[in-house]
Amino acid sequence: MPPMIRREHDAERMLGEQFRAFRPADASAGRRDEAFTLFSEAGLPSRRIESWHYTDLRGLVREALPPAPEPDAATIEAARERLAAHAVPGAARVVVLDGTYRPELSDLSALSAGVTVTSVLDALSTGDLDAGLAAAQKLGQVESMLALNAAFLQGGAMIVVAPDTQAAAPIELVMLLSGRAPAATYDRSYVKVGDRASLTLVERHASLGDAKSLAATVLVAAVGDGASFEHLARIDGLGPQALHLGTTLIRLGADAKFEATTLVATGGVTRRQAYLEFVGENATAHLYGVSLLDGKSHADTTLIVTHTAAHCESRELFKHILDGEATGIYQGRVVVAPGAQKTDGKMLSKCVFLGDGANMYNKPELEIFADDVVCGHGATVGALDDDQLFYLRARGIPLREAQALLLEAFASEAIETVSVASVKDEMNDRVGEWLRQHGR
Amino acid sequence: MLEVRNLHVEVEGQKILRGLDLKVHPGEVAAIMGPNGSGKSTLSYVIAGREDYEVTDGEVLLDGENVLEMDPEERAAKGLFLAFQYPVEIPGVATMTFLKASVNAQRKSRGEPELSTPDFMRHVKQGAERLEVNPDMLKRPLNVGFSGGEKKRMEILQMALLEPRYGLLDETDSGLDIDALRIVSNGVNALRAANRGFLVITHYQRLLDYIKPDVVHIMSKGRIIKSGDAALALELEKNGYRDYVADAAA
Numbered sequence: 001m002p003p004m005i006r007r008e009h010d011a012e013r014m015l016g017e018q019f020r021a022f023r024p025a026d027a028s029a030g031r032r033d034e035a036f037t038l039f040s041e042a043g044l045p046s047r048r049i050e051s052w053h054y055t056d057l058r059g060l061v062r063e064a065l066p067p068a069p070e071p072d073a074a075t076i077e078a079a080r081e082r083l084a085a086h087a088v089p090g091a092a093r094v095v096v097l098d099g100t101y102r103p104e105l106s107d108l109s110a111l112s113a114g115v116t117v118t119s120v121l122d123a124l125s126t127g128d129l130d131a132g133l134a135a136a137q138k139l140g141q142v143e144s145m146l147a148l149n150a151a152f153l154q155g156g157a158m159i160v161v162a163p164d165t166q167a168a169a170p171i172e173l174v175m176l177l178s179g180r181a182p183a184a185t186y187d188r189s190y191v192k193v194g195d196r197a198s199l200t201l202v203e204r205h206a207s208l209g210d211a212k213s214l215a216a217t218v219l220v221a222a223v224g225d226g227a228s229f230e231h232l233a234r235i236d237g238l239g240p241q242a243l244h245l246g247t248t249l250i251r252l253g254a255d256a257k258f259e260a261t262t263l264v265a266t267g268g269v270t271r272r273q274a275y276l277e278f279v280g281e282n283a284t285a286h287l288y289g290v291s292l293l294d295g296k297s298h299a300d301t302t303l304i305v306t307h308t309a310a311h312c313e314s315r316e317l318f319k320h321i322l323d324g325e326a327t328g329i330y331q332g333r334v335v336v337a338p339g340a341q342k343t344d345g346k347m348l349s350k351c352v353f354l355g356d357g358a359n360m361y362n363k364p365e366l367e368i369f370a371d372d373v374v375c376g377h378g379a380t381v382g383a384l385d386d387d388q389l390f391y392l393r394a395r396g397i398p399l400r401e402a403q404a405l406l407l408e409a410f411a412s413e414a415i416e417t418v419s420v421a422s423v424k425d426e427m428n429d430r431v432g433e434w435l436r437q438h439g440r
Numbered sequence: 441m442l443e444v445r446n447l448h449v450e451v452e453g454q455k456i457l458r459g460l461d462l463k464v465h466p467g468e469v470a471a472i473m474g475p476n477g478s479g480k481s482t483l484s485y486v487i488a489g490r491e492d493y494e495v496t497d498g499e500v501l502l503d504g505e506n507v508l509e510m511d512p513e514e515r516a517a518k519g520l521f522l523a524f525q526y527p528v529e530i531p532g533v534a535t536m537t538f539l540k541a542s543v544n545a546q547r548k549s550r551g552e553p554e555l556s557t558p559d560f561m562r563h564v565k566q567g568a569e570r571l572e573v574n575p576d577m578l579k580r581p582l583n584v585g586f587s588g589g590e591k592k593r594m595e596i597l598q599m600a601l602l603e604p605r606y607g608l609l610d611e612t613d614s615g616l617d618i619d620a621l622r623i624v625s626n627g628v629n630a631l632r633a634a635n636r637g638f639l640v641i642t643h644y645q646r647l648l649d650y651i652k653p654d655v656v657h658i659m660s661k662g663r664i665i666k667s668g669d670a671a672l673a674l675e676l677e678k679n680g681y682r683d684y685v686a687d688a689a690a
């Protein structure tokens with residue numbers, strides 16, 4: 001990108017001060033300096049960058065929130081209580097609180113043999129990053145927020161599944177914010193799924209309080225040849241002052257399978273972006289998601305799927321239900337590199353408005369440089385089907401209940417593939433609960 | 441009694457029903473026959489409460505109460521049931537979930553307790569058996585991928601579960617094979633009762649061999665132009681509509 005003349009923004013200046021105060025004098029300093037320099041050169045993403053057009057951080061971020069301090073004992077106790085109320089049966093649990101990995105809140109006893117979980121700061125300080133993970137991480141090098149995340153990195157988990165290991169126990173990765181005082185958190189986790197191995201990761205973001213927050217969270221995944229990785233994410237119940245920036249960077253080997261389902265039901269501003277690259281043939285990736293938005297909340301789903309290898313299949317299906325003055329954004333880009341013949345790529349974004357004050361922006365893009373491919377995209381925005389509504393009402397089902405049935409069905413299509421029954425039920429229940437809260 | 445009085449209905453400024461009068465008494469089966477486009481489905485939709493129609497004059501009275509101001513769900517709870525000419529597919533809603541929601545919604549609105557799940561299941565199973573509906577279909581999304589005949593049987597199963605006061609059957613026979621026609625007709629006949637009436641819209645006398653009508657009406661251009669007993673249907677089968685349609689145009 002050519003250098004741009006850019007006026008320094010208050011928040012960027014504050015970030016510089018914060019970085020100098022935060023920068024630990026350990027072996028990570030050099031890496032952090034490098035990352036911060038990268039960030040400073042680019043600055044906060046603004047509407048001048050096409051993919052950030054609808055989520056202009058230079059406009060949204062007026063002041064830089066300080067990095068969250070290490071949680072105190074009371075915060076850890078509060079987190080413990082919240083966690084107790086909610087667990088995925090049979091799963092191992094990794095907890096990141098205010099950006100830092102908390103072994104005392106985590107429970108690795110259920111981890112399947114062949115799976116290891118360590119603190120990401122430890123893992124990065126003791127050795128070089130796995131080549132597959134390093135390559136996956138590169139997918140996001142154009143994003144200045146990822147550089148900022150690297151500069152301020154507070155913690156996260158390094159999850160490694162040995163080749164040929166079928167991890168029966170899902171891993172729950174809980175990212176909790178204390179939400180007591182305005183703060184920013186920067187976490188990053190890595191998932192290496194070895195060749196022919198399999199793993200389900202259940203990622204959950206929530207907050208204990210409503211204080212202003214910025215969470216820059218990153219997941220880097222390398223899925224080996226013949227391996228499968230299921231990534232279920234839920235961003236739920238963050239307050240109206242939350243800014244959540246979640247990035248997934250993922251690289252799929254030959255014959256790999258990736259299934260992702262994301263539920264966003266939260267206030268504030270959310271951006272979920274995924275960069276995915278097919279580097280081996282015959283791999284499949286299904287990315288599904290549901291956004292439930294109300295008030296003035298804003299949720300941006302941006303996907304960049306690159307077919308580098310031939311014979312791969314990508315599917316994207318996103319459902320948005322918008323009420324109030326909410327804003328939904330779906331940007332899906334599918335890139336088919338020269339030589340990625342027989343690519344099968346389809347994306348679909350569907351939105352239903354509950355009121356008439358909401359807005360939805362759909363931006364699907366196909367960039368195809370191979371000639372023997374099947375790719376397509378579609379987007380619908382609007383209301384529920386009148387014939388379906390009448391049919392249900394003619395059977396005695398009241399309007400609101402009929403709408404709820406149709407909306408639950410609408411959302412459930414994007415939740416259908418979730419393999420963990422309890423997570424699937426919770427997601428569907430959450431949709432039902434949200435609809436009831438919105439009078440449906 | 442279900443009574444339609446001087447009903448005038450327009451769609452997008454076009455007059456479809458032009459002063460239609462009709463009575464269905466409790467215990468009675470009334471058949472309506474009439475050429476394509478004469479307004480039979482429109483009549484059934486307007487009675488059931490579909491919104492795209494503009495009623496410019498007239499009334500639809502259910503036991504003396506005008507239903508035209510009511511929402512469709514309210515009419516259903518009061519005992520009106522429309523078996524659709526084209527049942528609607530509803531992806532993502534399991535048939536069983538839908539059946540339970542509709543039975544319980546109607547019970548609730550009448551102040552009756554909801555059926556327990558086992559009671560409800562037993563009820564559905566019995567109905568499904570009688571109509572030879574494969575129980576596996578009940579797990580599938582409502583009407584999605586059902587054959588034409590399966591959809592029609594599902595309509596009658598719903599009617600059996602909802603036990604309406606008046607059933608409006610819009611071409612329930614179309615798309616049915618010979619066996620299904622008999623099964624569906626038996627299903628309807630089983631519901632015949634002194635306090636329940638039916639308005640059966642059909643193009644074919646054959647259905648009326650199974651479901652014997654008390655009265656047959658001929659509809660043309662939005663009006664009932666002739667009424668008679670079951671013999672009228674036989675006569676129509678022989679001669680077609682030409683004698684009547686010419687009259688109506690005059």
Ligand SMILES: Nc1ncnc2c1ncn2[C@@H]1O[C@H](COP(=O)(O)OP(=O)(O)OP(=O)(O)O)[C@@H](O)[C@H]1O
Pocket residue numbers: 451452456474475476477478479480481482483492525
């Ligand atoms: N929503 C609509 N918009 C425009 N025209 C309509 C609409 N609904 C009905 N009509 C018109 O009204 C007339 C009556 O239609 P209707 O479906 O009631 O006829 P029908 O007697 O049921 O016919 P068939 O025997 O073919 O089922 C037709 O000319 C039809 O095109």
Ligand SMILES: [Mg+2]
Pocket residue numbers: 480481482525610611
């Ligand atoms: Mg019709």
